[in-house]
Amino acid sequence: MQDRPIAFIGGGNMAQAILTGLLAAKFAPSNMLVCAPTLATRKALTTKFSLNVSEGNCDAITFADVIFIAVKPKLVETVASELKQAMKLAEKQPLIISLAAGVTTAQLQKYFGDKSHVFAAMPNLPSAVGQGLTGVVAGKNCDTNSIRLVDELLSCCGKTLWLKDERQMPAIVASAGSAPAYFFLFLEAMIASAQKLGLSYQDAKTAALQSGMGALTMAAQSPLSVVELKEQVTSPNGTTHQALASFADNNLKLVVEQAMHAAAKKAASY
Numbered sequence: 601m602q603d604r605p606i607a608f609i610g611g612g613n614m615a616q617a618i619l620t621g622l623l624a625a626k627f628a629p630s631n632m633l634v635c636a637p638t639l640a641t642r643k644a645l646t647t648k649f650s651l652n653v654s655e656g657n658c659d660a661i662t663f664a665d666v667i668f669i670a671v672k673p674k675l676v677e678t679v680a681s682e683l684k685q686a687m688k689l690a691e692k693q694p695l696i697i698s699l700a701a702g703v704t705t706a707q708l709q710k711y712f713g714d715k716s717h718v719f720a721a722m723p724n725l726p727s728a729v730g731q732g733l734t735g736v737v738a739g740k741n742c743d744t745n746s747i748r749l750v751d752e753l754l755s756c757c758g759k760t761l762w763l764k765d766e767r768q769m770p771a772i773v774a775s776a777g778s779a780p781a782y783f784f785l786f787l788e789a790m791i792a793s794a795q796k797l798g799l800s801y802q803d804a805k806t807a808a809l810q811s812g813m814g815a816l817t818m819a820a821q822s823p824l825s826v827v828e829l830k831e832q833v834t835s836p837n838g839t840t841h842q843a844l845a846s847f848a849d850n851n852l853k854l855v856v857e858q859a860m861h862a863a864a865k866k867a868a869s870y
């Protein structure tokens with residue numbers, strides 16, 4: 601699999617995260633092509649990854665077996681109309697994996713053509729460190745071999761979740777695609793509060809990060825539920841009780857629910 605030529609349309613944050621995951625899994629930079637319109641982006645990508653770059657998106661068709669679409673959702677139709685022309689002349693049809701939030705397999709099928717082999721995927725940024733979560737759905741023309749290949753590719757970047765019902769995709773956007781930002785926000789707030797309580801920035805960051813990594817590792821490994829683990833930290837009328845009561849007074853669960861519904865609603869609107 602590592603010798604498969606792979607192209608990215610768009611070379612921004614998400615393309616680079618997946619690229620980093622694939623390169624760590626021993627894909628060769630010489631088998632990678634990134635198409636991006638801005639010269640500065642192409643130069644930065646060449647310097648960082650020593651891979652191939654192109655200004656023209658259609659080069660992806662002659663180069664690659666698998667093409668990741670890593671542009672903003674609103675641009676997917678535009679880049680698809682370019683690629684579709686080149687695909688008509690191609691001997692072999694590439695697998696198209698869209699990373700765009702909220703763009704469905706039906707939309708992809710319409711943009712790339714009824715015979716195209718499309719996947720709608722929703723990864724997240726920790727793909728860059730092999731800890732990503734990608735929700736994915738296969739379009740109607742994808743056979744078992746191509747599904748297996750896409751699963752292997754995405755698994756280089758972390759866990760892969762094949763959705764039985766594509767209508768679950770907005771929930772994946774809200775709970776995985778956007779979710780790293782919620783954790784970063786929480787860390788940002790904890791670091792700032794710890795500084796106000798007297799720690800240096802560096803110590804505040806170490807305390808927040810180590811507590812976060814410790815808690816997440818326990819939540820992943822323990823047979824106990826997160827509610828039970830939370831109770832183990834909380835002494836009756838102790839310090840944690842005070843903190844959790846303050847969160848409850850400020851309706852933290854409702855705040856989280858509203859935020860995730862807003863993300864899902866946006867995903868469903870593309």
Ligand SMILES: NC(=O)C1=CN([C@@H]2O[C@H](COP(=O)(O)OP(=O)(O)OC[C@H]3O[C@@H](n4cnc5c(N)ncnc54)[C@H](OP(=O)(O)O)[C@@H]3O)[C@@H](O)[C@H]2O)C=CC1
Nearest residue numbers: 610611612613614636637638641670671672673699700701
């Ligand atoms: N960021 C994230 O955490 C996640 C993002 N996604 C999805 O990934 C997609 C990309 O997001 P993200 O990487 O954050 O965005 P960025 O803005 O970081 O990157 C977008 C890229 O698209 C390129 N681009 C713009 N126009 C064209 C064009 N006409 N042809 C080819 N490339 C073009 C830009 O090139 P240039 O730099 O040359 O202008 C840029 O490299 C989105 O659809 C988003 O929904 C999904 C999950 C998580």
Ligand SMILES: O=C(O)[C@@H]1CCC=N1
Nearest residue numbers: 700701773777778779
């Ligand atoms: O914010 C966004 O729209 C993209 C999709 C998920 C994460 N980033």
